[in-house]
Amino acid sequence: xxxxxxxxxxxxxxxxxxxxxxxxxxxxxxxxxxxxxxxxxxxxxxxxxxxxxxxxxxxxxxxxxxxxxxxxxxxxxxxxxxxxxxxxxxxxxxxxxxxxxxxxxxxxxxxxxxxxxxxxxxxxxxxxxxxxxxxxxxxxxxxxxxxxxxxxxxxxxxxxxxxxxxxxxxxxxxxxxxxxxxxxxxxxxxxxxxxxxxxxxxxxxxxxxxxxxxxxxxxxxxxxxxxxxxxxxxxxxxxxxxxxxxxxxxxxxxxxxxxxxxxxxxxxxxxxxxxxxxxxxxxxxxxxxxxxxxxxxxxxxxxxxxxxxxxxxxxxxxxxxxxxxxxxxxxxxxxxxxxxxxxxxxxxxxxxxxxxxxxxxxxxxxxxxxxxxxxxxxxxxxxxxxxxxxxxxxxxxxxxxxxxxxxxxxxxxxxxxxxxxxxxxxxxxxxxxxxxxxxxxxxxxxxxxxxxxxxxxxxxxxxxxxxxxxxxxxxxxxxxxxxxxxxxxxxxxxxxxxxxxxxxxxxxxxxxxxxxxxxxxxxxxxxxxxxxxxxxxxxxxxxxxxxxxxxxxxxxxxxxxxxxxxxxxxxxxxxxxxxxxxxxxxxxxxxxxxxxxxxxxxxxxxxxxxxxxxxxxxxxxxxxxxxxxxxxxxxxxxxxxxxxxxxxxxxxxxxxxxxxxxxxxxxxxxxxxxxxxxxxxxxxxxxxxxxxxxxxxxxxxxxxxxxxxxxxxxxxxxxxxxxxxxxxxxxxxxxxxxxx
Numbered sequence: 010x011x012x013x014x015x016x017x018x019x020x021x022x023x024x025x026x027x028x029x030x031x032x033x034x035x036x037x038x039x040x041x042x043x044x045x046x047x048x049x050x051x052x053x054x055x056x057x058x059x060x061x062x063x064x065x066x067x068x069x070x071x072x073x074x075x076x077x078x079x080x081x082x083x084x085x086x087x088x089x090x091x092x093x094x095x096x097x098x099x100x101x102x103x104x105x106x107x108x109x110x111x112x113x114x115x116x117x118x119x120x121x122x123x124x125x126x127x128x129x130x131x132x133x134x135x136x137x138x139x140x141x142x143x144x145x146x147x148x149x150x151x152x153x154x155x156x157x158x159x160x161x162x163x164x165x166x167x168x169x170x171x172x173x174x175x176x177x178x179x180x181x182x183x184x185x186x187x188x189x190x191x192x193x194x195x196x197x198x199x200x201x202x203x204x205x206x207x208x209x210x211x212x213x214x215x216x217x218x219x220x221x222x223x224x225x226x227x228x229x230x231x232x233x234x235x236x237x238x239x240x241x242x243x244x245x246x247x248x249x250x251x252x253x254x255x256x257x258x259x260x261x262x263x264x265x266x267x268x269x270x271x272x273x274x275x276x277x278x279x280x281x282x283x284x285x286x287x288x289x290x291x292x293x294x295x296x297x298x299x300x301x302x303x304x305x306x307x308x309x310x311x312x313x314x315x316x317x318x319x320x321x322x323x324x325x326x327x328x329x330x331x332x333x334x335x336x337x338x339x340x341x342x343x344x345x346x347x348x349x350x351x352x353x354x355x356x357x358x359x360x361x362x363x364x365x366x367x368x369x370x371x372x373x374x375x376x377x378x379x380x381x382x383x384x385x386x387x388x389x390x391x392x393x394x395x396x397x398x399x400x401x402x403x404x405x406x407x408x409x410x411x412x413x414x415x416x417x418x419x420x421x422x423x424x425x426x427x428x429x430x431x432x433x434x435x436x437x438x439x440x441x442x443x444x445x446x447x448x449x450x451x452x453x454x455x456x457x458x459x460x461x462x463x464x465x466x467x468x469x470x471x472x473x474x475x476x477x478x479x480x481x482x483x484x485x486x487x488x489x490x491x492x493x494x495x496x497x498x499x500x501x502x503x504x505x506x507x508x509x510x511x512x513x514x515x516x517x518x519x520x521x522x523x524x525x526x527x528x529x530x531x532x533x534x535x536x537x538x539x540x541x542x543x544x545x546x547x548x549x550x551x552x553x554x555x556x557x558x559x560x561x562x563x564x565x566x567x568x569x570x571x572x573x574x575x576x577x578x579x580x581x582x583x584x585x586x587x588x589x590x591x592x593x594x595x596x597x598x599x600x601x602x603x604x605x606x607x608x609x610x611x612x613x614x615x616x617x618x619x620x621x622x623x624x625x626x627x628x629x630x631x632x633x634x635x636x637x638x639x640x641x642x643x644x645x646x647x648x649x650x651x652x653x654x655x656x657x658x659x660x661x662x663x664x665x666x667x668x669x670x671x672x673x674x675x676x677x678x679x680x681x682x683x684x685x686x687x688x689x690x691x692x693x694x695x696x697x698x699x700x701x702x703x704x705x706x707x708x709x710x711x712x713x714x715x716x717x718x719x720x721x722x723x724x725x726x727x728x729x730x731x732x733x734x735x736x737x738x739x740x741x742x743x744x745x746x747x748x749x
Contacts, residue, residue, distance in 0.1 A: 051092050051112055140178065324413060328346060347384045349382065401425050563604075
């Protein structure tokens with residue numbers, strides 16, 4: 010019999026606990042017939058399945074202490090607050106007094122903690138942080154970590170354990186950081202249920218070094234007509250200003266002028282000279298001091314003076330050309346001019362405006378003293394390569410120290426000529442033979458005076474002829490004599506040279522022409538063979554020529570005798586061109602011309618020699634008439650008799666032109682040989698016709714006498730008698746010999 014209610018006691022956890030595991034420990038004072046655990050939602054994250062009833066197992070109904078892991082027996086919601094109590098009945102049916110645990114907080118999720126300051130990649134010059142806590146914590150730490158530095162953990166005060174957003178948290182014991190080092194910031198906390206969370210931000214550069222600035226442009230004391238500047242910064246800026254502060258010159262009522270740097274300028278500075286994006290106009294004539302202020306991304310402030318004594322000038326300089334006078338003729342490039350102020354650079358430009366051809370624009374950059382304010386002369390400058398006979402326009406421009414260019418160009422035009430005139434003798438040429446006083450020459454420009462000089466190369470006597478009138482102005486003097494002829498002598502060898510002065514006073518001379526042979530004498534032929542009215546063996550000729558010739562002829566004309574062949578052919582003159590050595594000065598003895606005529610025996614000819622010398626003088630014809638052509642007597646002559654062939658052989662004595670004396674032999678032809686030869690001497694008398702021949706035999710001393718004539722170039726008609734001369738062709742037997 011039992012009427013006492015059982016007692017169920019909740020041992021743990023205690024009310025108000027934050028738990029990751031809902032582990033319930035309880036005890037009963039007697040065995041129960043049944044029992045259950047009720048988990049009922051109170052606060053926090055909603056639990057739609059509440060309440061959760063968990064029946065006690067048989068073993069858990071026994072007398073004693075028991076343990077139940079409630080979150081494994083039912084699905085609870087993390088973040089929810091529950092009221093937990095245990096109920097049951099004993100075996101007598103008495104209901105137990107419930108064992109109530111009270112409110113428990115079930116939490117299996119890590120707390121939400123967030124760092125919102127500084128930001129990833131930010132530069133800072135402090136250790137101030139900002140963060141948010143999503144739920145109450147039981148501990149909270151922060152650390153700064155770097156690859157090359159020791160980690161520094163800092164325990165935060167409990168006031169930051171409560172859920173909230175905390176800005177500008179100044180750490181009670183800030184870490185000792187290295188300027189310029191990159192850090193990661195780690196924030197770690199444990200919530201009341203024991204869940205741990207950690208967050209971090211990376212690439213936080215700790216920087217306590219102020220930014221520095223370096224001037225690229227302008228330099229101290231510079232002059233400029235613009236607001237271009239260039240400077241470098243050691244790191245990007247968060248904000249910055251360029252200050253133009255007037256310290257002299259024209260008053261600037263808006264000084265100092267503070268110019269805010271643009272976003273790009275804050276990051277990159279000004280690597281090349283340019284005007285600031287927000288630059289305002291400066292005061293012309295003011296002298297400025299240029300400075301910069303800036304705050305880097307970490308908040309460090311820096312400032313610097315960039316340049317002092319910057320002269321701001323936008324007024325153009327004035328340059329005035331003083332000489333030469335406009336349209337003047339000069340043979341120099343000196344000019345005189347004045348500057349209204351000191352210049353940084355200046356330029357004198359010479360450009361063609363007329364006259365000759367000069368495509369080049371000549372520019373002289375002024376240096377040193379020519380750039381100063383005042384009057385100047387360019388006489389000490391190097392001469393320019395200007396072109397003679399060109400009209401030039403001279404212009405002077407300049408840029409002052411601030412870079413302002415002249416706006417009104419000072420210019421003048423003049424005629425320039427410093428090049429000596431070019432004189433070229435075209436005719437005669439060196440080594441020429443001339444028979445006239447003509448000359449041909451060219452001038453590069455008109456002359457005011459000139460001479461034609463000639464010198465005898467043998468006597469070294471120099472003569473001069475003054476050029477006159479159009480001889481001075483004709484640029485291409487064709488082959489004509491000068492108005493004052495050259496006084497040169499026939500047979501002399503000369504040099505020619507021209508000397509002239511142009512309109513600007515420049516003197517030039519031609520190349521000397523040498524070995525000019527002046528010859529107005531005709532060449533002379535003297536014929537010594539053939540003789541007038543006499544026989545001549547073949548066309549052998551001897552003559553004397555008193556000078557070299559460039560062309561000549563030997564003309565053979567029939568004047569008598571018999572005609573062999575057609576009359577027209579026989580009477581046609583045979584004109585033979587002389588060649589090579591035949592035209593050289595000197596004796597030409599017993600020669601056969603390269604171009605030999607076709608002459609015939611029994612015919613009488615006239616020979617005429619003519620020629621033209623190197624100077625072009627033509628000789629008078631030199632002639633010999635009455636030339637009876639005979640073939641050469643020398644050699645073998647054959648008479649074909651009835652029973653034998655008689656052979657006469659003639660070998661003229663050396664030096665006998667007409668072959669009228671020499672050795673004679675007579676023999677009999679036996680096959681191809683000549684036998685029974687008898688030798689002697691022969692003489693011929695060509696002074697009368699028929700011609701007479703006398704033979705004296707060596708052994709017998711016997712004399713024989715013949716009369717003979719040539720029938721043609723290969724046949725000789727002969728009548729021979731012993732001991733006396735034949736009277737005529739009827740005084741004996743005529744024999745016809747043939748030359749073979």
